[in-house]
Amino acid sequence: MLLKDRVAIVTGAGRGIGYGIAETFAREGAVVVIGELVEDRGRAAADRLKAQGYRAQAIGLDVTQPESCRLLCEQVMAEHGRIDTLVNNAGLFILRKSEDMPEADWRIQIDVMLNGVFFMTQAVARAAMIPQRRGSVVNIASIGGMGGWPMRSAYNAAKAGVIVLTEVLATEWAQYNIRLNCVSPGVTRTEMMDVAIKQGAANVAKYSNRTPLGRVAEVSEIASAVLFLASDRASYVTGENLRVDGGWTPWANLNAVGFPE
Amino acid sequence: MDNRVVVITGAGQGLGLAFARRFARAGAHVVVAEANPTTGRAAAERLRAEGGSAQFAPLDVRNPHQSAALVERLVNEHGHIDVWVNNAGISRLAPAETMPLSDWDDSIAVMLSGAFYCAQAVGRHMLARGTGVIVNIASVTGMVHHHDRAAYSVAKAGVIALTEALGVEWAGRGVRVVGVAPAVVLTEMVRATVEAGQGALDVFERRTPMRRLGTPEEIAEAVFFLAGDEASYITAETMRVDGGWVAYQLF
Numbered sequence: 001m002l003l004k005d006r007v008a009i010v011t012g013a014g015r016g017i018g019y020g021i022a023e024t025f026a027r028e029g030a031v032v033v034i035g036e037l038v039e040d041r042g043r044a045a046a047d048r049l050k051a052q053g054y055r056a057q058a059i060g061l062d063v064t065q066p067e068s069c070r071l072l073c074e075q076v077m078a079e080h081g082r083i084d085t086l087v088n089n090a091g092l093f094i095l096r097k098s099e100d101m102p103e104a105d106w107r108i109q110i111d112v113m114l115n116g117v118f119f120m121t122q123a124v125a126r127a128a129m130i131p132q133r134r135g136s137v138v139n140i141a142s143i144g145g146m147g148g149w150p151m152r153s154a155y156n157a158a159k160a161g162v163i164v165l166t167e168v169l170a171t172e173w174a175q176y177n178i179r180l181n182c183v184s185p186g187v188t189r190t191e192m193m194d195v196a197i198k199q200g201a202a203n204v205a206k207y208s209n210r211t212p213l214g215r216v217a218e219v220s221e222i223a224s225a226v227l228f229l230a231s232d233r234a235s236y237v238t239g240e241n242l243r244v245d246g247g248w249t250p251w252a253n254l255n256a257v258g259f260p261e
Numbered sequence: 262m263d264n265r266v267v268v269i270t271g272a273g274q275g276l277g278l279a280f281a282r283r284f285a286r287a288g289a290h291v292v293v294a295e296a297n298p299t300t301g302r303a304a305a306e307r308l309r310a311e312g313g314s315a316q317f318a319p320l321d322v323r324n325p326h327q328s329a330a331l332v333e334r335l336v337n338e339h340g341h342i343d344v345w346v347n348n349a350g351i352s353r354l355a356p357a358e359t360m361p362l363s364d365w366d367d368s369i370a371v372m373l374s375g376a377f378y379c380a381q382a383v384g385r386h387m388l389a390r391g392t393g394v395i396v397n398i399a400s401v402t403g404m405v406h407h408h409d410r411a412a413y414s415v416a417k418a419g420v421i422a423l424t425e426a427l428g429v430e431w432a433g434r435g436v437r438v439v440g441v442a443p444a445v446v447l448t449e450m451v452r453a454t455v456e457a458g459q460g461a462l463d464v465f466e467r468r469t470p471m472r473r474l475g476t477p478e479e480i481a482e483a484v485f486f487l488a489g490d491e492a493s494y495i496t497a498e499t500m501r502v503d504g505g506w507v508a509y510q511l512f
Contacts, residue, residue: 167508174470174505186494212432213496221494228486236479238471239508240501247432247497250425 001029002231007080009033009072011063011120012090014041016190017140019048020219021087021226026054028227030085033076035061035120037090063090063116066123073127083128085230088117088162089140098153109154114161121169121180129178136234138226139166141182143245159184163241170239179238181229186245188217210253213246262287262489266339268331269293270322270379271349273300275448276398278307279477280346283485285313289344292335294320296349322349322375328382336386344488345383347376347420348398352450354459357411368412373419380427384436391435394488397424399442401503409459417442421499428497439487440499443480444469444506470505 003025013022013034026032026049034056036042042058049056059075062068076083091113094105117139129135144152145159163182170180187193187207193216196202208215225244228234243249267284271277273295281291285308293308293315295301301317308315320331335342351371353364380395387393402410403417421440428438445451445465454460466472483502486492501507 167505167510170505171470171509171511174472212429213494214433217494224491225495228491233482233486234502235482236471236475236504237483237500237502239505240503242495242500243498244492244494245498246494247425247429250497251429 002227002233003085004029006030006084007033007076007082008085008087008230009035009076009083009124010087010089011035011061011116012037013087014038014045014058016192017185017188017219017222018087018089019045020223021089022056023049023052023054024220024223024227025085025230026052026056028231030055031080032056033072034058035063035072035090037062061090061120063088063120064111066119069120069123070127073123077127082132083124084135086121086124086129086135086137087140087226087230088120088137090116091140093152093155095151096154097151101153106154110158110161113155113158114165117162118165125173125176125178130173130176133177135176135178136230137166137169137178137180138229139180139182140222140226141166141184141241143184143186143243143248145184146243146249166241167239174238179229179234181234181237181239182241183222183225183229184241184243184245184249185222186211186217186243186248188219188222190219209255211246211248212251215246217244217246262289262485265289265343266335266341267291267344267346267488268318268335268342268383269346269348270320270375271295272346273297273304275450276443276446276477276480277346277348278304279481280348280484281308281315282311282313283478283481284344284488285311285315287485290314290316290339293317294322294331294349296321320349322347322379323370325378325382328375328379332382332386341390342383342386342393344394344396345379346396346398346484346488347379349375350398350450352454353412354409354454356409360412365412368416369419372413372416373423376420377423380423380438384427384431387436388431388434393436395427395436395438396484396488397438397440397499398484399424399440399499401442401444401501401506403442404501404507424499425497432496437492437496439492439495439497441480441483441487442499442501442503442507443475444501444503446475446477446480448477468506468509469503470509473504475502475504
């Protein structure tokens with residue numbers, strides 16, 4: 001077990017990739033803390049893990065509020081006395097033409113996925129990892145953080161910011177034995193995506209055709225990369241952005257169907 | 262990795278030998294493909310003495326006929342090759358303006374062309390079989406550069422591009438191509454460089470955010486991860502295992 005008795009916080013772990021990471025960590029022996037904005041969803045996820053015999057709990061968390069991040073850390077420290085791993089996974093996605101992007105849509109995406117990552121990481125570092133002189137953080141970035149995708153300006157800018165933030169903090173906190181890395185998933189099959197497919201809002205074939213590997217990722221394939229980086233197996237890996245994208249980013253797709261979609 | 266056949270070039274020493282150990286420990290059959298028969302044989306014997314399954318196979322990666330013949334021989338012998346690690350490397354340090362052209366040619370021949378010849382030879386087998394993983398050992402020196410290493414840098418940058426090009430080209434046919442980019446690791450090669458007065462370890466340590474060199478085992482763990490089924494959606498990607506070396510861009 002790679003994370004035996006480690007205390008791990010996963011933000012936005014009520015569903016999707018975050019839940020997959022939480023489940024993988026729990027299976028590897030971690031005590032998993034699900035930080036969720038939607039508290040019912042967080043509790044349901046923790047219950048699902050506990051029903052499998054794992055150790056898990058849900059705590060309400062709004063990563064855009066530094067005070068909320070601080071309180072979560074305080075509670076975890078009070079109950080467990082340490083935090084070994086943080087996965088900043090919470091995110092949201094709003095598709096908008098940039099010329100029509102309402103200020104609120106821009107701000108909420110930057111707030112959750114860039115500001116929120118900083119606030120949460122700072123809180124965990126202050127409360128636990130710096131005093132412990134030990135810790136591992138994995139930020140969920142995106143292949144969108146490495147290039148231009150029409151109508152995704154806020155999402156992609158936030159994710160690009162996370163990739164560089166990870167590099168900065170990795171170089172700054174290496175002295176405290178804290179490692180920080182990113183995983184950049186390609187398009188991944190989640191419950192949210194299944195719903196979008198049913199509603200006709202997502203087309204898996206289109207994503208699959210754009211991927212050299214010819215298919216979208218399964219949640220477990222993202223979670224296994226996060227686990228590797230979070231664990232001591234990656235003891236010399238820091239400041240890295242690991243693409244788990246089936247070859248998406250380095251491919252100059254000549255079958256491009258035109259843009260914007 | 263049980264019963265998987267894993268070929269590692271340049272596995273007679275240094276990083277290659279550490280990779281061989283990691284795969285052997287996980288139950289793979291390791292082929293030590295090495296230009297130097299003395300170190301190659303010794304490495305295979307050592308792996309067997311440690312309880313692993315290993316064989317030595319002579320290979321000069323500069324010669325594409327040798328890599329093709331080795332693939333054919335191993336496929337005849339074992340039926341399949343599951344993982345191929347392009348690790349063979351040389352270090353030729355000289356100021357670019359006075360670098361002997363043979364140093365340039367040798368560096369490109371071993372680390373870039375050699376990696377391609379091997380990938381092509383084993384790639385044909387893996388594509389026909391519809392499965393396989395090629396791991397190319399790149400270097401942070403293929404990403405950020407310093408003096409006296411023009412040939413090494415360019416060869417390794419080429420390896421990173423090769424990983425992307427082959428990764429993209431073969432992804433749809435079951436073959437993953439991935440890379441690992443280590444920073445300075447304390448191997449025999451690095452020790453010789455230091456002893457020759459061409460680099461001091463404390464300089465490298467100071468330049469590294471984690472303030473220490475990586476160990477061969479830490480690089481091996483990344484190679485092993487990428488070669489395995491846990492990395493099934495990772496292709497055309499080179500992972501840095503560098504203690505923060507590339508991320509650090511200040512003073």
